Amino acid sequence: MMAKEKPSLLATRLDDVYRERGGWLREIAARGGRDEASDVVHDAVVKTLEAGQRSEILEPVRFLFQVTRNTLLDRFRSRARRGRVLEYGLEESEAPDTGATPERAIIASERLQQALAIIERMPPRRREAFLLCRIEELTYAQAGRRMGVTVHAIEKHMSAAMAQLSAEFDAGEDRA
Secondary structure: OOOOOEEEEEHHHHHHHHHHHHHHHHHHHHOHHHHHHHHHHHHHHHHHHHHHHHOOOOOOHHHHHHHHHHHHHHHHHHHHHHHHHHHHOOOOOOOOOOOOOOOHHHHHHHHHHHHHHHHHHHHHHHHHHHHHHHHHHOHHHHHHHHHHHOHHHHHHHHHHHHHHHHHHHHHHHHHH
């Protein structure tokens, strides 16, 4: 008979975090679709545990939230890729059934892909402020506390992020 393996400190901490903040994690993940929220959180917890086996995670709560956000962004990117496949007429069965016309699905997918590319090109602090305020829906004060900056700095980052998104979307439409 095998001896029962003792759970790691990280696994125990993640279990506590999930019990205390699982609803909040699912709320963040639900921005990608309520039906996938639990899957996103599960994937994030598994990725966090796997990362903890490779190296020590100094701030497991913050790490888990970051992995949840990154997992959600990966799902958005995957949807954008599926939209590209649909655009070129390949494997239409992979397209999400949203009740919208195929043309609208393609346009939405292209715009999402373009937005993700613009966000990836943002300077790191601007991107962080934007994701905290728009994806995690933190207030400017909460985002400022998390980033260690003033509300005024967050306002500047958000203004610059919105200007960059607008300018690059407009530039993309001019090229089309």
